[in-house]
Amino acid sequence: MAKKIGVFICYCGGNISDFVDVEKIAQEIAHEDDVVRAKTHMFVCSDAAQEEIIREIKERGLEALVIASCSPKLHLETFRRLAQRAGLNPYTYIQVNIREQCSWAHTHNREEATEKALRLVRAGVARARMARPLKPIEIKTIPAALVVGAGITGLRTAVALSDLGLTVHLVEKEKRVGGLLNHLDRLFPYGRQATELIEELRREVERRENIHLYLEAEVTKKTGSVGNFKLTIVGPEGEKEVHVGAVLVATGGNPYVPNPGEYGYGAPGILTLLDFHRLIRDCRGAKRFVFNGHPVRRVVFIYCVGFREKKGHRFCSRYCCAAGVYAGLTLKKDFPQIEQFHLYRDMRTYGSLERLYHQALEEGLVFVRFNETHRPEVLETEEGLTVRVKDELTGGKELAISCDLIVLVTGLEGKEQQKLVDVLKLPVGKDGFFNEIHPKLRPVETVIDGLFITGACQAPKNISESVASGLAAAAKSGVLLLPGKLDLEPQIARVNLQKCSWCGLCAEACPYEAIVKEEIQGKAVARVNPALCKGEGACVPVCPEEAIEVQGYEHQQIKAMIDALCKETA
Amino acid sequence: MPRGPKILVFSTNTISDAGIDLAGASHLDYPTGVVFIAVPCSSGVDPRWILYALKEACFDGVFIAADGTDCPYLTDCTKRTGEIVKKAQELLEAHQIDPRRLKMAAICSVCADAFVNHVKKFAQLLEDLAHEER
Numbered sequence: 071m072a073k074k075i076g077v078f079i080c081y082c083g084g085n086i087s088d089f090v091d092v093e094k095i096a097q098e099i100a101h102e103d104d105v106v107r108a109k110t111h112m113f114v115c116s117d118a119a120q121e122e123i124i125r126e127i128k129e130r131g132l133e134a135l136v137i138a139s140c141s142p143k144l145h146l147e148t149f150r151r152l153a154q155r156a157g158l159n160p161y162t163y164i165q166v167n168i169r170e171q172c173s174w175a176h177t178h179n180r181e182e183a184t185e186k187a188l189r190l191v192r193a194g195v196a197r198a199r200m201a202r203p204l205k206p207i208e209i210k211t212i213p214a215a216l217v218v219g220a221g222i223t224g225l226r227t228a229v230a231l232s233d234l235g236l237t238v239h240l241v242e243k244e245k246r247v248g249g250l251l252n253h254l255d256r257l258f259p260y261g262r263q264a265t266e267l268i269e270e271l272r273r274e275v276e277r278r279e280n281i282h283l284y285l286e287a288e289v290t291k292k293t294g295s296v297g298n299f300k301l302t303i304v305g306p307e308g309e310k311e312v313h314v315g316a317v318l319v320a321t322g323g324n325p326y327v328p329n330p331g332e333y334g335y336g337a338p339g340i341l342t343l344l345d346f347h348r349l350i351r352d353c354r355g356a357k358r359f360v361f362n363g364h365p366v367r368r369v370v371f372i373y374c375v376g377f378r379e380k381k382g383h384r385f386c387s388r389y390c391c392a393a394g395v396y397a398g399l400t401l402k403k404d405f406p407q408i409e410q411f412h413l414y415r416d417m418r419t420y421g422s423l424e425r426l427y428h429q430a431l432e433e434g435l436v437f438v439r440f441n442e443t444h445r446p447e448v449l450e451t452e453e454g455l456t457v458r459v460k461d462e463l464t465g466g467k468e469l470a471i472s473c474d475l476i477v478l479v480t481g482l483e484g485k486e487q488q489k490l491v492d493v494l495k496l497p498v499g500k501d502g503f504f505n506e507i508h509p510k511l512r513p514v515e516t517v518i519d520g521l522f523i524t525g526a527c528q529a530p531k532n533i534s535e536s537v538a539s540g541l542a543a544a545a546k547s548g549v550l551l552l553p554g555k556l557d558l559e560p561q562i563a564r565v566n567l568q569k570c571s572w573c574g575l576c577a578e579a580c581p582y583e584a585i586v587k588e589e590i591q592g593k594a595v596a597r598v599n600p601a602l603c604k605g606e607g608a609c610v611p612v613c614p615e616e617a618i619e620v621q622g623y624e625h626q627q628i629k630a631m632i633d634a635l636c637k638e639t640a
Numbered sequence: 641m642p643r644g645p646k647i648l649v650f651s652t653n654t655i656s657d658a659g660i661d662l663a664g665a666s667h668l669d670y671p672t673g674v675v676f677i678a679v680p681c682s683s684g685v686d687p688r689w690i691l692y693a694l695k696e697a698c699f700d701g702v703f704i705a706a707d708g709t710d711c712p713y714l715t716d717c718t719k720r721t722g723e724i725v726k727k728a729q730e731l732l733e734a735h736q737i738d739p740r741r742l743k744m745a746a747i748c749s750v751c752a753d754a755f756v757n758h759v760k761k762f763a764q765l766l767e768d769l770a771h772e773e774r
Contacts, residue, residue, distance in 0.1 A: 607684020
């Protein structure tokens, strides 16, 4: 199995070399079997270093490549492409993380950090020694996508997909499109009426021949895999099967409803932000701000209701600070005589939304900061509502604000949609929202290739953030489907036909129904469907014969890595 | 070799490895005897690898940094990984190896502090076991 291996070690401009002796690693690793080249670079990812490595691979006839640098999350694909440009199979490239998992973690002990880095690189060499050239699995793709949810994100995403020339099936469980925006008033930052925006998008969707809208419909079944999914849509007109290359989930979030009694919720005059939107929309036409027939003179907004709690929703719902401030500005614009008090824990009008907060201050809205441990107390008296609060910014001075209306500024929580989760196998996080692979590096992708998540089903988001993620998912779908074919990651399960004698345990363990029984020359064995296998390896530990393994993570390869991690430096 | 116990961590490519990366990026210190093999999902860690690491190789302990409920592949990843741990501990006992030498904890993609706390406590436990066994 002798193989010419090249090892390149990165200084990372000091990020690694300040804490790890990279030259020592190059010297030591050069003595390893099969290593024919070991060299350091200031930045392996730089164009110059990449070109030099490509030249060395070609000149020295290297057959496998190890780069010890940063996390694979940053540069695995960069260096796989490098390997490919040099004529190597990209799967014979192994990345070793000696930055995040070594130099940055052990800044205090250069000697031990160097020793650890050396062991990690040796394990990389052991893995590279056994790395097989793998061929991506090429499949044909269907130029169509299915979007679940026809709120603002789903509608805009469908239009973007249609612009790309893809056929779109847009599925909405309600009777009309628009979702949450049907209940909202004006939208920040430009004051557009939410219903106008939805109507404009609805007309656009209706106008397009390549968008098929299904109302009062649900996706009830999904089979197939990336590039070729088969989905069943059930609606008033019965059942329909559609074939698509990608699925985009845009089901949105759920506006939080406080528990009865939470800041007095349930009593007359205590509303959520969503209720307030409806109220101001109705009152604007009448030009009188009244609630239950009584004119409103003073409104108190209480922020962070139901979020950033030790029990329940621990996270910050992000968009509600800006939404609360904008609701105040809208009220000020339409009914300037009404006094407003905004009681907040922290004002998180991030980015350019900070301007809203400044505008609110300039327009005379009163902001009172309260502490988590001394929350506002809502009292119902015969005279009406009173809120007692300790003002943090005046040394905890207690204020008693009598008012006609209290608006609880509530955020978005994850939607309860177990049926859809089960059908599409969506990953749900602890916070109740769907999980992407990585919030920054792969923000709309899930581990199921071709299944994207967008908008507020991922996390609380405002409309522009939701639409931006929808457009990102549409662009990703375009990249995936427009070429007409795609390469699948080949690191999937593989059966050793000599060892396998079909016991069925692997098929039972497989969550994707990717393993079936088949007869080969009279012998029953397991067969893996490469389009369905995800390579998670659930089948591996259950096999009594070690007959099934994930390529790139084979038993021998793992054991060789374990040995290499233990090797002492002579 | 490092001072202190040698710990092999099976991390997962998309979830716990990112949490461990974050520990490094945050310059959180943990013992240098901790090294990693990243696999796609903790439900695919084979108990035979654990036995090999503890019996045939140099490791004092194996730590499975599981995906937990964040697993992008499986909704029942914690349960499956738990079963692997149970099976592996039975295997270790059958080979006269203290099953406490295997530990599992769910490490999410931002669980840097949790990882460092777990691995430090585990290192301490392994040192205590070494004293007990002397």
